[in-house]
Amino acid sequence: xxxxxxxxxxxxxxxxxxxxxxxxxxxxxxxxxxxxxxxxxxxxxxxxxxxxxxxxxxxxxxxxxxxxxxxxxxxxxxxxxxxxxxxxxxxxxxxxxxxxxxxxxxxxxxxxxxxxxxxxxxxxxxxxxxxxxxx
Numbered sequence: 001x002x003x004x005x006x007x008x009x010x011x012x013x014x015x016x017x018x019x020x021x022x023x024x025x026x027x028x029x030x031x032x033x034x035x036x037x038x039x040x041x042x043x044x045x046x047x048x049x050x051x052x053x054x055x056x057x058x059x060x061x062x063x064x065x066x067x068x069x070x071x072x073x074x075x076x077x078x079x080x081x082x083x084x085x086x087x088x089x090x091x092x093x094x095x096x097x098x099x100x101x102x103x104x105x106x107x108x109x110x111x112x113x114x115x116x117x118x119x120x121x122x123x124x125x126x127x128x129x130x131x132x133x134x135x
Contacts, residue, residue: 004113008062008072011109012054015079018099018106019054022082023047032095034082050078062110063117072114076107083107 001009025033026044034043057071083103087093093100 002063004116005061005063007109008113009058011106011113012058012062012072012075014102014106015075015110016051016054018103019047019051019079019082022099023051032092046078046081050075050082053078063113069114069118072110076110079103080107 054075062072087100
């Protein structure tokens with residue numbers, strides 16, 4: 001397993017834990033917790049789906065295939081519903097900022113690793129030089 005794979009797995013694990021803890025807080029009624037519903041969907045089923053997608057990305061390897069990369073990006077995007085930049089304007093931001101910032105950092109790591117892996121697989125990695133030799 002490469003260092004990049006470990007970074008992607010660590011970021012996915014971070015998102016899984018953050019979302020699982022928030023879901024647990026919702027069920028236990030411990031504040032702050034996510035709202036029970038948003039205008040478009042129930043939050044508990046959405047968090048369950050988000051965790052499932054992240055676990056699926058880990059199982060199929062987050063960087064080794066198009067499926068893994070797609071699931072990884074989907075997991076990061078789904079997590080940003082809960083931890084995205086819109087949360088800076090949330091009335092409870094002072095209570096949730098550690099999760100928001102950590103969630104955003106994990107999503108950035110996933111996006112960066114997936115982009116790097118996609119470029120490397122496509123042969124368009126602009127960072128390699130002829131002197132680098134085989135990867």
